[in-house]
Amino acid sequence: MPAHATLHVLPQAPGRDMAAAEDAAAMFLEALGIDLDSESLRDTPRRMAYGYAELFTARPFDLTTFPNDEEYDELILVRNVPLRSVCEHHLLPFVGTVHIGYLPGERIIGLSKLARVAEHFACRPQLQERLTKQIADWLAEQLHPRGVGVVIEAEHSCMTLRGVQSVGSATVTSTLLGALREDPRSRQEFFALAGVNA
Ligand SMILES: Nc1nc2c(ncn2[C@@H]2O[C@H](COP(=O)(O)OP(=O)(O)OP(=O)(O)O)[C@@H](O)[C@H]2O)c(=O)[nH]1
Numbered sequence: 001m002p003a004h005a006t007l008h009v010l011p012q013a014p015g016r017d018m019a020a021a022e023d024a025a026a027m028f029l030e031a032l033g034i035d036l037d038s039e040s041l042r043d044t045p046r047r048m049a050y051g052y053a054e055l056f057t058a059r060p061f062d063l064t065t066f067p068n069d070e071e072y073d074e075l076i077l078v079r080n081v082p083l084r085s086v087c088e089h090h091l092l093p094f095v096g097t098v099h100i101g102y103l104p105g106e107r108i109i110g111l112s113k114l115a116r117v118a119e120h121f122a123c124r125p126q127l128q129e130r131l132t133k134q135i136a137d138w139l140a141e142q143l144h145p146r147g148v149g150v151v152i153e154a155e156h157s158c159m160t161l162r163g164v165q166s167v168g169s170a171t172v173t174s175t176l177l178g179a180l181r182e183d184p185r186s187r188q189e190f191f192a193l194a195g196v197n198a
């Protein structure tokens with residue numbers, strides 16, 4: 001094992017074969033006409049393989065919830081959670097923020113878990129729309145809250161750095177469930193607290 005490998009210890013993932021990924025990355029780069037025969041490029045296939053594996057590896061976490069003893073019944077919102085994912089069409093990153101809120105029922109969730117669940121679903125080839133909905137659906141299933149709202153604002157590098165090259169464009173998606181979808185006042189409050197003009 002090379003000395004630098006300790007920098008890249010990754011959790012095992014089903015179906016993951018890092019040696020095969022490294023070989024494939026070398027073939028891919030060579031097929032694009034990139035000469036790997038220099039000191040700085042020699043390890044690039046390994047870096048690529050580990051770099052993508054890292055983007056596709058979420059940190060495991062425990063779901064911690066608490067009884068809502070105080071019967072807190074207003075919105076709980078964590079906003080501006082940094083988010084990075086990879087678009088499944090081009091395998092290029094999309095980067096931005098997610099705002100996650102809910103109207104609690106009988107249980108409340110540890111606040112950090114809202115950011116962790118976003119990471120959980122972001123660490124795979126994704127569509128922004130699907131990612132938004134997966135976070136919201138997961139919270140609804142786990143917590144049975146009265147409402148859930150998730151907004152993602154992200155820049156897709158496949159759209160800004162290549163292709164149409166719409167530099168500075170941002171994509172906004174939202175999923176609202178329960179009272180945050182049905183009740184106009186709650187909906188408005190959610191968007192206001194999230195800092196999204198709606
Ligand atoms: N709906 C949706 N589209 C996405 C997302 N990420 C990337 N895309 C789009 O996926 C589409 C793929 O279109 P294609 O025409 O097959 O790919 P392409 O020829 O590289 O297209 P251009 O990007 O327009 O050059 C593009 O329009 C991307 O902008 C996402 O999260 N959601």
Ligand SMILES: [Zn+2]
Nearest residue numbers: 087089090158
């Ligand atoms: Zn893309």
